[in-house]
Amino acid sequence: MADEGKKAKKTIIPDRVHMAEQAAEERVSNFKEVPLGYTEDQAAEEAKRCLQCKKAACSTGCPVEINIPEFIKLVAEKNFQEAAKKIKSTNSLPAVCGRVCPQEIQCESKCIVGKKGDPVSIGGLERFVADWERDHGTVEAPPRPQARNKKVAVVGSGPAGLTVASDLAKLGYGVTLFEALHKTGGVLVYGIPEFRLPKAIVQAEVDFVESLGVEIKTNALIGKLYTIPELMESGYDAVFIGIGAGGPMFMNIPGEELNGVYSANEFLTRSNLMKAYLFPEYDTPIKKNKKVAVVGAGNVAMDSVRTAIRLGADEVYLVYRRSEKEMPARNEEIERAKEENAILKLLTNPVRLIGNDKGWVTGMECIKMELGEPDDSGRRRPVPIKGSEFIIEVDDVIMALGTNANPLLTQATPGLELNKWGYVVADEETCATSIKGVYAGGDIVTGSATVILAMGAGRKAAKAIDSYLSTSA
Amino acid sequence: MYKVLDKKKLASTVTLLKLDTPEIAKKVKPGQFVIIRLNEEGERLPLTVNDFDREKGTITIVFQEVGKTTKLLGKLEVNEQIADVVGPLGKHTEIEKFGKVICIGGGVGTAVIYPVTRALYQAGNEVVGIVGARNKDLLTFVDEMEAVTNQLIVTTDDGSQGRKGLVTEPLKEILDSGEKIDHIIAIGPAIMMKFVCKTTEPYKVKTIVSLNPIMLDATGMCGVCRVRVGGETKFGCVDGPEFDGHQVDFDSLINRLKQYVAEEKISMATIEG
Ligand SMILES: Cc1cc2nc3c(=O)[nH]c(=O)nc-3n(C[C@H](O)[C@H](O)[C@H](O)COP(=O)(O)OP(=O)(O)OC[C@H]3O[C@@H](n4cnc5c(N)ncnc54)[C@H](O)[C@@H]3O)c2cc1C
Ligand SMILES: Cc1cc2nc3c(=O)[nH]c(=O)nc-3n(C[C@H](O)[C@H](O)[C@H](O)COP(=O)(O)OP(=O)(O)OC[C@H]3O[C@@H](n4cnc5c(N)ncnc54)[C@H](O)[C@@H]3O)c2cc1C
Ligand code: SF4
Ligand code: SF4
Ligand code: FES
16 A cells, blocks of 8 residues: 555646536526536546556455456546446446445545546446446346345335345345335435436436336335244245335424425425426426525435425525534535525524414524534534524425434334344344344445445345355255 | 225215225224326225125125215226225224114215124114214115114204204214113214214213324324324324314314315316316
């Protein structure tokens, strides 16, 4: 590593190739993707910035173990087809990861080039390769391995479930993926908006997983249609639980039952999964209100803010009790929200929602906050400033406060150990739970995290399930 | 895809469909519901399972045409397909031997309360049924209810069949008669359930209602179905749909049901042309 560092210093590294994007004034009135992707030449040029490190630090930052220098070398050579194969040997969802991975804290944070300037755009290149392959219609399922006579049930089709399912199918296991909703993809389809992750792209990656031989069963709410013990009795030798952390959180302040107050899950599900932004062409309605307040500051809040703007709101407030520095969303998303004219109300906390005589929300009473001593999370604790209450006029309030564990399945699974917040207790390395043959990973174990961490857990679980099934009779 | 196997018009705006859903038919219990999505553009619509046949692998749903989706559903013919049917959802009704029970169905709620009534009757309860509708034409499941009750009282708002008046009137008379009632279940429009609960509250008879808040995923993920019950926020889709009616904040429920009235009109206009 040391001598590679020196080499990096000696080489003059060109600036990162800029990826074109829709201008803010244009994109606020459509749901099309914001960054437009690289051209073939741009991708090859960006790939040439990679130093092809022998001990590639970048790969250690990738939870699904993509061989980054190798695929980038193929891109530099414009051998995009082989680059796609290389990536897909360990990652079935590259078009998704290239778009929504927080690369700045994963692979790119470790890239040696980043020590001098911008790291190599690993995510941008991964996205390019996946898009290239899809656009050229050359997506190929790898040859089917010899079938093994063991079956695995995967519950939940988010990134964790899709990864377990594809890894095990590649090993020859019979895999059934059970999904409660009518579409597969988890948060990728119901939460993350079209303008960040086009749904046709998610569908194409799900199709790839299916082409590996995975049987997909939508409309199957496990815990109700079948319980986990029933799945095991009916012939599944192992079960993976990847149901996400899908419970919405509210603030428990007065007025939350008023009309016009939603969880971000509801607002985003209407818009994304049900395509309510195309209402009445699609049947599910969504309110197109003018003065919208979004409470929270994570990716979910940014997505809600930017969706409300696209639905035609005039004023969209982002209400957050800490300061900009503590905002958990990706910087890129915060910047984009600001470019799109989101109004940041920082160090501000809602205390009460006010309604009119028809039961609709009309105002949000807030209190100003200041930062005190650090709390458990190491961030400075916000404390209310007495007497600083003020009212924001709103006709729509979206609570994007984070999520909690949805108890529906876990409560229907006797013997499954949960922690005090209701998340499943699973081994960090093997994803094994307290029930033999039952594994769990992704948000239902960690609480809301990221796509790539859920996929990393899926990879580990698939390995552990393989070794469990290979050794058990 | 899920096939329509049978169709019956029960009243001018009330239709029964029998659906081919073997997996759901195996598991569903009285009081549970399904989510239906007609097609790619469709919304997710909650409907109670009115009946089921575990052997034949079918469930029946009964619905009143009130908006676009129920209208389109009413136009489906035998052998046509529905894109999605999800279930069984929600908690099932607690069926016990309570003693003497009253089952009250209002409007299309009669179809919904029928399997519950039957289960209570088969569990050995003495069952009084009260079913009501605006008029004779909207009354459904009277014969079926007759068969699974010890006594059935029919009311219509306009007196075109049975007693003239609301379901709450015979209910109050029974309660006033001093006879011991052990358990009451009421299913119908929110406003009816509200007044049934108001009627029974002074008599302190446990009254279960099946709520119909707006729903979206019906898996506990979105929170649109939240209702205030006993001062707490509950989710209709997973904690319900049945709740202790004396604890329910009906005014908030009724208000929340109005959230998309304007949009529902736009939706209807798309099929009325
Ligand atoms: C709006 C939003 C934006 C985000 N943005 C980003 C981002 O930019 N980058 C990033 O890395 N992460 C982001 N995240 C976080 C990321 O999406 C999650 O961490 C990730 O999706 C978790 O994956 P998972 O597989 O554990 O679960 P999920 O994606 O939640 O999928 C779980 C699936 O299981 C299904 N399910 C639940 N219960 C059952 C049951 N009983 N039976 C059958 N199926 C069931 C659900 O319907 C769902 O489809 C975002 C999250 C949200 C909500
Ligand atoms: C758990 C559950 C179970 C249900 N079971 C049944 C059932 O078995 N049979 C059935 O017919 N309906 C049932 N409903 C209600 C049914 O889902 C609605 O009637 C349906 O959503 C209307 O959809 P739509 O698009 O046709 O009309 P929309 O356009 O959504 O509504 C049209 C108009 O009807 C009003 N409306 C909506 N629902 C009701 C209602 N329940 N009673 C009176 N007015 C209403 C609306 O406020 C609106 O003004 C149930 C609801 C829930 C939550
Ligand atoms: S999957 Fe994510 S972490 Fe891995 S290389 Fe791609 S962008 Fe980086
Ligand atoms: S991406 Fe960065 S760390 Fe990885 S091989 Fe290239 S230069 Fe080295
Ligand atoms: S319908 Fe979404 S949580 Fe109940």
